[in-house]
Amino acid sequence: xxxxxEFTWEIMPRMLVATGNTxxxxxxxxxIAIVLGLFLALAQRTPISLLTLIVRxxxxxxxxxxxxxxxxxxxxxxxxxxxxxxxxxxxxIAIGLHYSAYLSEVYRGGIESVPxxxxxxxxxxxxxxxxxxxxxxxxxxxxxxxxxxGNYLVGIFKDTPMLSVIGVAELMHAANAIGGxxxxxxxxxxxxxxxxLLISLPSAGVIRVFETWVRRKLGMI
Amino acid sequence: xxxxxxxxxxxxxxxxxxxxxxxxxKRYGALTVLDDLNLDIAEGEMVSIIGPSGSGxxxxxxxxxxxxxxxxxxxxxxxxxxxxxxxxxxxxxxEKYLRQARxxxxxxxxxxxxxxxxxxxxxxxxxxxxxxxxxxxNARERSEELLELVGLIDKKDQHPSRLSGGQQQRVAIxxxxxxxxxxxxxxxxxxxxxxxVIGEVTEVIKGLVSAHNLTIMMVxxxxxxxxEISDRVCFFFGGKIEEQGAPADLFDNPQRERTxxxxxxxxxxx
Ligand SMILES: Nc1ncnc2c1ncn2[C@@H]1O[C@H](COP(=O)(O)OP(=O)(O)OP(=O)(O)O)[C@@H](O)[C@H]1O
Ligand SMILES: [Mg+2]
Numbered sequence: 001x002x003x004x005x006e007f008t009w010e011i012m013p014r015m016l017v018a019t020g021n022t023x024x025x026x027x028x029x030x031x032i033a034i035v036l037g038l039f040l041a042l043a044q045r046t047p048i049s050l051l052t053l054i055v056r057x058x059x060x061x062x063x064x065x066x067x068x069x070x071x072x073x074x075x076x077x078x079x080x081x082x083x084x085x086x087x088x089x090x091x092x093i094a095i096g097l098h099y100s101a102y103l104s105e106v107y108r109g110g111i112e113s114v115p116x117x118x119x120x121x122x123x124x125x126x127x128x129x130x131x132x133x134x135x136x137x138x139x140x141x142x143x144x145x146x147x148x149x150g151n152y153l154v155g156i157f158k159d160t161p162m163l164s165v166i167g168v169a170e171l172m173h174a175a176n177a178i179g180g181x182x183x184x185x186x187x188x189x190x191x192x193x194x195x196x197l198l199i200s201l202p203s204a205g206v207i208r209v210f211e212t213w214v215r216r217k218l219g220m221i
Numbered sequence: 222x223x224x225x226x227x228x229x230x231x232x233x234x235x236x237x238x239x240x241x242x243x244x245x246x247k248r249y250g251a252l253t254v255l256d257d258l259n260l261d262i263a264e265g266e267m268v269s270i271i272g273p274s275g276s277g278x279x280x281x282x283x284x285x286x287x288x289x290x291x292x293x294x295x296x297x298x299x300x301x302x303x304x305x306x307x308x309x310x311x312x313x314x315x316e317k318y319l320r321q322a323r324x325x326x327x328x329x330x331x332x333x334x335x336x337x338x339x340x341x342x343x344x345x346x347x348x349x350x351x352x353x354x355x356x357x358x359n360a361r362e363r364s365e366e367l368l369e370l371v372g373l374i375d376k377k378d379q380h381p382s383r384l385s386g387g388q389q390q391r392v393a394i395x396x397x398x399x400x401x402x403x404x405x406x407x408x409x410x411x412x413x414x415x416x417x418v419i420g421e422v423t424e425v426i427k428g429l430v431s432a433h434n435l436t437i438m439m440v441x442x443x444x445x446x447x448x449e450i451s452d453r454v455c456f457f458f459g460g461k462i463e464e465q466g467a468p469a470d471l472f473d474n475p476q477r478e479r480t481x482x483x484x485x486x487x488x489x490x491x
Contacts, residue, residue, distance in 0.1 A: 115334075124286055126323055127347070135351065136347075
C-alpha cells in the first residue's frame with residue numbers, strides 16, 4: 001500500500017475540523033478539571049475528617065481505575081438511572097472528573113510547598129480562612145504547580161481519543177470513520193499522529209515559559 | 222478538665238493589665254513547654270523575654286497569636302482571649318472568636334514572612350482592607366504613613382524579593398502596625414539579619430517604644446538592646462519565669478544562679 005497524497009488532501013478538511021473538536025474537548029475537560037481539582041484539594045484540608053476521608057478515597061479510586069471505564073460508566077450506566085447524557089456531556093464529565101483527581105494532587109503539593117510562615121503571617125493579621133487561601137496561599141502555590149498542571153494538559157489532550165468509544169466526533173473518531181468509508185487507514189491515522197505530535201512537542205517549552213511568566217507576574221523573581 | 226469557674230469572665234478596671242497569662246500551661250504531646258505561667262504586662266509596657274534555646278520564649282508569644290493552650294486563661298485588654306463567655310461561663314474559644322479576639326495583637330517574625338506576591342504597600346494594606354474592612358484609599362494612606370515611619374516609602378512598590386532583610390523586617394513591622402494593634406509581639410526580629418542592618422530595625426523599634434502607647438513583648442538574644450529599651454526583662458528557663466525585673470537589676474545584679482550562668486555564657490560568647 002502506497003501513500004496517496006490526493007486522498008490525504010481530500011480528507012484534510014475533515015481532519016482539521018475534527019482537530020478543532022479535539023482541542024475543544026481537551027479545553028473543556030481541562031477547565032472542569034482545573035476548578036473541580038481545586039475543590040477536591042481544598043476539601044482534603046478541611047477540619048471535617050469525614051469529608052477529608054471521603055474525598056481522599058474518591059481521588060484514590062479515580063486514579064486507580066482506567067479512564068475508558070469511567071467514560072463507559074458515565075455514558076452507559078447513567079441512562080439506566082434515568083440520566084440520559086449526550087456523548088459530549090458524558091465525555092466531558094468523565095474526563096474532567098478523571099483529571100480533577102490528578103490535578104487535586106498537583107494543587108495539594110503546591111499548597112504544601114508554601115512555607116508555614118505564610119500561614120502564621122495570615123493568622124497574625126486575622127485573615128479569614130478564605131482570604132488566607134485565595135489571596136495568599138493559592139497564588140503562591142501556583143508557580144510550583146504550573147509544571148504539573150501543564151503535564152496533565154498534555155495528558156488530557158492525548159487522552160481525548162478515548163472519547164471516540166462513545167462517539168464524540170474528535171480526531172480519532174474522524175480517522176476511524178474515514179478509514180471505514182474508504183478502506184484506507186494509513187493516511188488518516190498518520191495524520192492523527194502528526195497532529196498530536198505537532199501540538200504536544202512544543203508544549204514542554206511553552207509550559208516552562210509560562211511558569212517563568214507566572215512567577216514574574218506575581219513579583220516572585 | 223480544668224475548673225474554669227476560678228477565672229473571672231472579664232478583668233475589672235482596677236486590675237486590668239494589657240496582657241495577663243493566668244496559670245497558663247502549654248503542652249506538645251507529652252512535652253510541657255509552658256508550665257503554669259503567670260505573667261502580667263501593663264499597658265504601654267515594653268517587656269523583653271530572654272533565655273536559653275528551648276526555654277519557651279517563642280511559645281509565650283505564639284500563645285497570643287497562633288496556638289491553643291491546655292490550661293489556664295489568657296486575657297488581652299481585660300477580655301479572655303483563649304476562652305469565651307457562654308451562658309455566664311468561660312468555655313474554650315471557637316475559631317471565629319479567637320480570630321476576632323486576636324485582632325488587637327500583632328506579630329513580627331524572625332523570617333519576616335512577608336507575602337512575596339505583593340508589594341510592600343500591598344502587604345501593609347492587606348489586613349486593613351480584608352479584615353478591618355477599610356476602604357482602599359484609607360488603607361493606602363495609613364500604609365504609606367507607616368512605610369514613611371519605617372523609612373521605606375520609596376520602596377513601597379517593590380516586592381519583598383527586591384528588598385534586603387532589614388528592609389523586609391521594617392515592612393513587616395509596618396504591616397503589623399497597620400492593624401493598629403494594642404500589643405505587638407516581636408520574635409527575634411533581628412536574628413536572621415546581617416549584623417550591619419540590625420541597627421536599622423532596632424532604631425525603628427526604639428521609635429515605637431517612645432512614640433506610641435504600644436505594649437510590646439520582645440523575644441531577643443541582643444542583651445544590650447533589651448537592656449536599653451525594656452521596662453522589664455523576663456528570664457525564661459524550662460517553661461517558667463526564673464527571674465524578672467528592671468533591666469539594670471536583672472543584668473547587673475541577677476539573683477538566681479541560672480540567670481547568672483546564662484548571662485555570663487552570653488557575655489563570653491559576645
Ligand atoms: N510545634 C511544636 N511541636 C512540638 N514541640 C515544639 C513545638 N514548638 C516548640 N516545641 C518545643 O517547645 C520547646 C520550647 O520551644 P520554643 O520555640 O518556645 O523555644 P525558644 O525559647 O523560643 O527557643 P529558641 O531560642 O531556640 O528560639 C522546645 O523544646 C521545642 O522543641
Ligand atoms: Mg524561639
